[in-house]
Amino acid sequence: MEASKVRNFYAIKVTGGQEMSVAIMLEERIKTNGINEVFSIIVPPALKGYLIVESSGPHVVKLIISGIRHVRGIAPGLVPKTDIMNMVSKKPTGPAIKTGDMVEVVSGPFRGMQAQVMGYNAERGEVVLNILESAFPLQVTIPVDQVRTVKKS
Structure with missing residues (x-):
C-alpha cells in the first residue's frame, strides 16, 4: 500500500514545559506501533505549550496522542507551512556589534x-x-x- 502523499501540520496542545518529554513519548509510540503516516514532530522553542506534528491526517494524530500524559488535545485547524518554515529556518544574525561598543x-x-x-x-x-x-x-x-x-x- 502506498503511503498517503498528503502532509499537513497539526498543533498539539501540551502542558507548558513538557513539550520535549511529550515529543519523546510520541516518538516511542510511533516506533513501537509501526505508524508510518507521521513524518515529523517539531518542538518549536518559541512556542511554549505546543508541538507540531506533520502527518497524513488528523485521525493519525488522534491515534498517537490518545492516553499520553500532558497532552491537552489538538488545536483546531492546520498550521500553515509558511509558519513552520519561519520556525525552523535559521534567521540571519545581524546585530551590528563592534569592538568598543x-x-x-x-x-x-x-x-x-x-x-x-x-x-x-x-x-x-x-x-x-x-x-x-x-x-x-x-x-x-x-x-x-x-x-x-x-x-x-
Missing part, C-alpha cells in the same frame, strides 16, 4: 550589567565582554543574543 546584558547570570565589547565572533555568535560593574577586571564570553547595544563606539 557599550552593551547591557539582557539575560543570564550577568543580566542588567553594563559591559564593553572586547571581541565578537560572528561564526559562533558569541561576544567577549568586559563587565564594567565588577570590582576587578572580568571578561566573559556569552551568546550575542543576550546583549543589547546601549552606545556605539
Whole structure:
C-alpha cells in the first residue's frame, strides 16, 4: 500500500514545559506501533505549550496522542507551512556589534550589567565582554543574543 502523499501540520496542545518529554513519548509510540503516516514532530522553542506534528491526517494524530500524559488535545485547524518554515529556518544574525561598543546584558547570570565589547565572533555568535560593574577586571564570553547595544563606539 502506498503511503498517503498528503502532509499537513497539526498543533498539539501540551502542558507548558513538557513539550520535549511529550515529543519523546510520541516518538516511542510511533516506533513501537509501526505508524508510518507521521513524518515529523517539531518542538518549536518559541512556542511554549505546543508541538507540531506533520502527518497524513488528523485521525493519525488522534491515534498517537490518545492516553499520553500532558497532552491537552489538538488545536483546531492546520498550521500553515509558511509558519513552520519561519520556525525552523535559521534567521540571519545581524546585530551590528563592534569592538568598543557599550552593551547591557539582557539575560543570564550577568543580566542588567553594563559591559564593553572586547571581541565578537560572528561564526559562533558569541561576544567577549568586559563587565564594567565588577570590582576587578572580568571578561566573559556569552551568546550575542543576550546583549543589547546601549552606545556605539
